[in-house]
Structures are given as structure tokens and as C-alpha cells.
Amino acid sequence: EVQLVQSGAEVKKPGESLRISCKGSGYSFSRYWISWVRQMPGKGLEWMGRIDPRDSYMNYSPSFQGHVTMSADMSISTAFLQWSSLKASDTAMYYCSRHDGDNSPDYWGQGTLVTVSS
Amino acid sequence: DIQMTQSPSSLSASAGDRVTITCRASQGISNYLAWYQQKPGKVPHLLIYAASTLQSGVPSRFSGSGSGTDFTLTISSLQPEDVATYYCQKYDSVPWTFGQGTKVEIK
Numbered sequence: 001e002v003q004l005v006q007s008g009a010e011v012k013k014p015g016e017s018l019r020i021s022c023k024g025s026g027y028s029f030s031r032y033w034i035s036w037v038r039q040m041p042g043k044g045l046e047w048m049g050r051i052d053p054r055d056s057y058m059n060y061s062p063s064f065q066g067h068v069t070m071s072a073d074m075s076i077s078t079a080f081l082q083w084s085s086l087k088a089s090d091t092a093m094y095y096c097s098r099h100d101g102d103n104s105p106d107y108w109g110q111g112t113l114v115t116v117s118s
Numbered sequence: 119d120i121q122m123t124q125s126p127s128s129l130s131a132s133a134g135d136r137v138t139i140t141c142r143a144s145q146g147i148s149n150y151l152a153w154y155q156q157k158p159g160k161v162p163h164l165l166i167y168a169a170s171t172l173q174s175g176v177p178s179r180f181s182g183s184g185s186g187t188d189f190t191l192t193i194s195s196l197q198p199e200d201v202a203t204y205y206c207q208k209y210d211s212v213p214w215t216f217g218q219g220t221k222v223e224i225k
Contacts (some may be wrong), residue, residue: 033213037162043203044219045162047156050212059212062119095161104152104167105210111161 001027004109011115013084017046020112022096029056029077032098035105036070036081038093050099051079051091086116122208125212126218132225134218137193139220141206145184150210151181153191156219165204166191198224 007021022034035050049060053072060070072079079082094112097105123152131137139152149169160199166174166182168191179194193200201224206217 018162037216044203045156045207045216047214047216048209050214061213063213099209101148102209104164104207106164106167106173108161108163 002107004107006109006112009113013118016086017084019080020117021078021080023078030074032100034079035097037095038092046112091116124215124220128221129222130225131196133196135196137196139204139215141189143187147208147210149185151189152207154205155202156187176205
């Protein structure tokens with residue numbers, strides 16, 4: 001069974017760093033890109049970027065370039081999304097999803113809720 | 119970047135009604151268009167990919183059509199369990215932009 005399991009909810013203060021994870025199982029992790037999607041409270045879905053775990057080639061949305069960093073570790077079938085200095089406006093649910101080549105994402109993680117508050 | 123515009127932003131229909139949601143791309147995207155359903159508090163769920171291909175396990179009352187810049191998602195007979203927000207997403211080239219969503223409610 002294909003699964004993307006994300007790390008648990010986080011509560012952080014502004015200025016703190018954070019890394020959340022997305023672990024794939026039930027499929028060949030290296031064969032699928034991982035995308036990240038943000039959903040702010042009560043708002044729509046925003047595509048942040050994607051990473052190819054085979055070589056860590058990445059594409060970022062211009063809206064998120066420079067604000068977050070994606071990475072992946074094939075040895076543990078896990079992709080990461082990290083912030084070096086969180087802002088209150090980073091409060092959101094973050095989803096990972098997988099896709100194969102030119103195909104649309106088919107499986108999604110359960111989401112990680114990030115709350116940034118002083 | 120290509121923009122995706124959905125309409126309407128919300129709709130209310132009776133059970134059994136035919137419902138149509140449109141998604142327009144600011145430039146042509148061939149058929150690289152997916153539709154997702156997101157029920158309140160839940161993870162988005164893929165309904166349709168390649169503009170018109172039904173994802174395995176999705177009820178046949180859902181259908182998609184279109185190519186180029188104009189796309190539609192149709193629910194042939196709205197059911198109470200279809201209450202959700204529906205999003206289109208382009209995936210022809212990065213960035214993979216979503217539409218702003220259409221909230222579907224039952225009258």
C-alpha cells in the first residue's frame with residue numbers, strides 16, 4: 001500500500017527554525033517526485049515546489065523561492081521541508097504528494113500543521 | 119506564470135442536480151489538468167487527471183473535459199457526500215498552479 005506519512009504538528013515561535021518530513025512507503029521512493037503544498041487557515045491550496053529524490057533536482061514556486069528549502073534522503077525514503085526563520089504567516093497546513101514524471105500527483109500525505117506564534 | 123481561474127467560487131445545488139465547475143488557464147496547457155476534491159478537514163483527493171481520466175475508485179458521476187485553456191468538472195447527480203471544495207491544478211510546467219477553489223454545498 002502506497003503511503004506518505006508526514007511528521008507531527010509543530011508549534012514554534014517566530015524566528016525559530018523547523019524541518020518537517022514526508023516518508024514514502026509501499027513504492028519505489030526514487031521513482032517519484034515529491035511536491036509540497038501549503039494551505040493557510042481557511043484558504044486554498046498553493047503549490048510550493050517539488051524535488052526529485054534521485055538527484056535532488058528541485059523546482060520552486062516563485063512565491064516560495066528563498067523562503068523554504070526542500071531536500072530528500074533516498075536512504076530513508078524521506079523528503080523534507082525546512083525553514084531557517086519562521087514567521088507568523090507560515091502558520092498553515094503543509095501537504096506532501098508524489099508524482100511520476102509528467103503525471104499529476106496521486107497520493108498525498110496526511111498533512112503537517114505548523115503554528116507559529118509568540 | 120500561467121494563472122488558473124475557477125468559477126464559480128461557490129455554489130449551492132439540490133441533491134440529484136447536475137453541477138458544472140469551470141477552470142480557465144491564462145495560456146494553453148494541453149490536457150495537463152487535474153481536479154481534486156477536499157472535504158472539510160481532510161486531505162485533497164485526486165478525482166481526475168489528464169483533464170478527463172477518472173482516477174481509480176472515483177464514482178462515475180464525476181467527469182472532466184476540456185483541453186488548451188478551458189476545462190470543466192461535472193458532477194452528473196450531486197450527492198450529499200460531494201459537499202467539498204474542488205480545485206483544479208495545471209501540471210504542464212512549473213509552477214504547478216492551483217485554481218482558487220469552488221465550494222459546493224447542498225441546498
